[in-house]
Amino acid sequence: MRLALFHGTNQAFDRFDPAMLGLNTSNAASRAAFFFASDFEAARDYALFAARNLVPDQDAHEARVERLLRDADRAMRRGDNDRYERLILEAEALETRAMQADPAGARVLTCTVTLENPVEFDGSAREVVCDLGAVLTAARAAGHDGVILRGIHDTPTGQGPACDHVAVFDPARIEILEVLEIAEEAETEPAI
Structure with a gap:
């Protein structure tokens, strides 16, 4: 399964590094996988959150x-x-x-993610969202290469749309296609 997804950040990199997991949010889920959104605006919200909370580089x-x-x-x-x-x-x-410093470095990465054995969950299921770290740990232990949360409403500001969120365990399954610099007032969605 090949998915076109977005990742919001304010760090400059050309590959996903497991050492950077949990940099922006230190919860167990953030340290367990790389996260992507199927919607540009959701990823943009995360990029702006990172820009407000992390030093670029x-x-x-x-x-x-x-x-x-x-x-x-x-x-x-x-x-x-x-x-x-x-x-x-x-x-x-x-x-x-x-x-x-003023918020800096917000960017959304347009990526493709290739998963062979993901597990899917209804993102509205409270038990999945409330203990996502445990869900990710169990999925990885069961041999899954990722977790797809369908229709989840999860952005730092709560303003983003409900969309699919994808957690990927292996950075080798992620390809960065494009890096889009984001301005606070930008509202346009790029074509995939």
Whole structure:
């Protein structure tokens, strides 16, 4: 089964990386699979949510802050208090700028996902949505390569349409076709 789907993010990447699972939302379901929506507007809502909550290129930002803190720790152990204070202030300034920055980097990825053995659920079934992490874990353990939630209404703002959401376990099953930069006021849906 080959599906045309959308993924909302504010991170720049050319392949899906399991190490990044749960970056935007830290619930168990977000750490268990890569999520896609069948509707552009639902993915757009997630992209704008990410832009409001995450620093673009989060990995590089965190690496810069970690490097500064490591260097500050070394300076403190050497007794170089001036350098220690400068490095701590620089790390704090980076974090402050990141927290105060305008939403940035929202993008929707147009993707194809190829699944051979997905399990499907009615997205209106409360027990599925309430414990999606357990549903995903059980599906993976049963040998499924993904989960399709039909007609689910799930976007960060609650404003998006009900549509199919697809959870994919293996990044090798995902192909990124196009990356669309999203502006806050954009309302157009691209052709697939």
